[in-house]
Amino acid sequence: MDAGSGHGERDITRTGGQPADQLARLLDRAENGEQAAMHLAGVHAALMHYCGLQSCRHTKSPPRPMERRTYRHSFLLPDGGVRVLWELEHDTDADGVLRRWVFTDRGDLAVAEWEADAAFGPFAPAPAPLEEPAGFGTAEAAAMLLPEQDGCRRAYTEKGSPEHARRLLRRAANDNAPGPEVHLRLRSSVAHTIGIVTRRSAVVRGRLVSWSLYEHAFLLPDGTEVSLWEIDHTRTPSGDPVCEVYLSRDAALDTAVRRIEAG
Secondary structure (H helix, E strand, C coil): CCCCCCCCCCCCCCCCCCHHHHHHHHHHHCCCHHHHHCCCCCHHHCCEEEEEEEEEEEECCCCCCEEEEEEEEEEECCCCCEEEEEEEEECCCCCCCCEEEEECCHHHHHHHHHHHHHHHCCCCCCCCCCCCCCCCCHHHHHHCCCCCCCCCCCCCCECCHHHHHHHHHHCECCCCCCCHHHHHHHCCCCEEEEEEEEEEEEEECCEEEEEEEEEEEEECCCCCEEEEEEEEECCCCCCCCEEEEECCHHHHHHHHHHHHHCC
16 A cells, blocks of 8 residues: 555545546555455446445543444446445554554454444444345345435335324424425325434443434335435433434434434
């Protein structure tokens, strides 16, 4: 790896540009990029790339602030398949240096996340594996994270979607939950699907707090998709679970990490 590879830099651009360039930069900044490259034949010819934050964890507590983030990179291949890579970024080693690793196997990623999260304390749980709806494989699940294309890329398996949307929005406890205009739009939805994105736990002010992030994707009659992002958490005075709903995944994760988990 060369000196300009981005090791230790915190401001990394993970979107835009050509997919081959994004792949090259990903491998260049990763500690194990050269090894991972041997398993990525054909990905350099990808037609499209999308990167999204999959999960994250941070603390401001002693002995020092620490952070761990996992990014999911989806590459659309010329044959219509999707190749998924995971980028793990953390500064939880004893020296506090920011390091990045790339993984082609989700099991290897889970082990690496667990090792990185151990620095947050003995309460840090093993990451829960992402659940996939029946009949989905890695490629299909990854395609759900690609920018919207003409036509439907999801398997919509649930019916009664207008009622599901109504109940979801009704139980949202946050003041900035989607309003009546979103409810009105979803009244015409013809199908939906629900998927878990991630779940985490942390000790906040001496009490175990857990949260889960779900995506509720709705299919409208004209073929467009609308997603609502649900955070279920126990960061309440009584410890009872509560539901919050957001229009974007970034807003939901920001709530989970900065307000619920960080305390």
